[in-house]
Amino acid sequence: MRHVPTASQAKPAPNGRGRRGSRASGDDRERAILETAERLLEERPLREISVDDLARGAGISRPSFYFYFPSKDAVVLTIIDRLVAAAAGSREQALRTLAEGEPRAGLRQGLEDLYAAFRSRRAVVLAAAELRTANDEARELWTEVMEGWVADVTAVIESERARGAAPPGQPARDLAIALVQMNERVQYATFADESPSLEDDRVLDVLVDIWLRAIYGAAEPG
Amino acid sequence: MRHVPTASQAKPAPNGRGRRGSRASGDDRERAILETAERLLEERPLREISVDDLARGAGISRPSFYFYFPSKDAVVLTIIDRLVAAAAGSREQALRTLAEGEPRAGLRQGLEDLYAAFRSRRAVVLAAAELRTANDEARELWTEVMEGWVADVTAVIESERARGAAPPGQPARDLAIALVQMNERVQYATFADESPSLEDDRVLDVLVDIWLRAIYGAAEPG
């Protein structure tokens, strides 16, 4: 279980991740650490950034770092929390468009918004993916996010089937899981510039096409 | 560039990963280390296995370990090399079935064989995925494997389009990349028992369905 109210509550009260108690001038330091982390993540992966790097970057010693954050991971988790809160906005927006009876356009719009939100914080997203394999809290956060999307997509598929726009097929939730995970993986590969990976400007066309065919396509045409 | 001839050449000559020179009785130790690694990977992730664990498991001291392998990663890479060589068999088999004019059945068969091959070495596959993010050599090996599959799938799609069985659509290679990456991610999630993830016995039905719709489906029916 995570203990933090997923950010967005400006400063009040100590939380599991942030500084312990108080709110004196050291707010600057805390911000400095977060900014240093974001800056360094643009240059190299999390695993190559030490607590000392973060401390020095923020102009303090390593032990002082621990006054503000309990660990390196906690810093990144704080950053991710905020990104996730921001992305939640995009998701709600997309859902609303979807609900307005124009599901295909809405779908494209939704995937576009999400892609843009993550694309703009590429470094953080890659760090989050790296953390996920090692850190329980990160894994739980990721799970929450994925479950949220899967639930939404499942609802959309079911409603499209109910109104006859989409044919029956695999259980909606199973389909949703595979599609959401496809997006995660494809986008990650593009952000990380893996090979093979899709070109940045091809990602959406390809993903949207597969989603539409998976949801609206008949089982086996041609 | 990797320097190792992807295993399968029993013992000859020192290679980049294995023991340096010679082939005395210490062959047993080398095998013992590899077996210890596989055994421990069934219990816990690579990151929680130390060189000392591997050494003790093989009945030698930590420094002695370095006589056989240059690092913990090298051990896992050796294991992965062998798995990949084995999986290459499945892939060739699948391709042959595919080429015999029964592409849909062949596709299902191919995905099934691959899934079974990896499923049976779950622990190793998960370790490989973990290594990939941290280790250059692992990343290159993974790239080779992925590029191989993408190339094959691209060829299949193009040939199906050429003979009129599949309609035109996104560039075949782009489609292939997304589908192959989807499989990777979905299978990983299932092996790791993430949430959300597909149930073990649902994976193939869902993946095959999406593949068929993505390849053979029309752009936008219903």
Next chain:
DNA sequence: CCACCTTATCAACACCGCGTCGATTGAGTC
């Protein structure tokens, strides 16, 4: 059979990154 190479082994070491402890400073009450 003994000098010699080569295989195989490990204690001891140097290094790095993490997280903690305890002492110290300095600004703000009362």
Next chain:
DNA sequence: GACTCAATCGACGCGGTGTTGATAAGGTGG
């Protein structure tokens, strides 16, 4: 001017990695 408490950091212990150098334990051949 005595007290508090946020903030800082030197020094430490821990656990992990990889290396060095000394040593034993087989052949091999002169």
